[in-house]
Amino acid sequence: MTWFIGRTEAMSDPDAARRKVLQRLQGLAQIDDPESVVVPILLDAILIAEAYRGARHQVTFLPDLTRSVDALLRELNILDKTREWAGAEPASAR
Numbered sequence: 251m252t253w254f255i256g257r258t259e260a261m262s263d264p265d266a267a268r269r270k271v272l273q274r275l276q277g278l279a280q281i282d283d284p285e286s287v288v289v290p291i292l293l294d295a296i297l298i299a300e301a302y303r304g305a306r307h308q309v310t311f312l313p314d315l316t317r318s319v320d321a322l323l324r325e326l327n328i329l330d331k332t333r334e335w336a337g338a339e340p341a342s343a344r
Contacts, residue, residue: 277329277330293318294315295315
């Protein structure tokens with residue numbers, strides 16, 4: 251099962267989108283080294299917030315943040331597939 255939050259979903263009901271993300275992040279406990287995928291996301295998010303505080307130009311660090319988030323989602327998808335192959339329900343389906 252593919253996990254996805256679309257722009258329309260995130261913009262129309264941000265609280266529901268946040269709940270969906272929090273539910274997905276419950277799988278972090280099962281990743282071998284969760285810090286190695288979460289810390290780069292936090293660093294990129296902080297850099298974006300600080301670099302664009304009051305700015306009116308394009309978000310330079312957005313590609314870095316996107317790569318970091320993609321790496322995290324890949325790890326969580328691997329966990330889901332592993333559980334699926336083992337016959338257990340994936341965390342994203344709960």
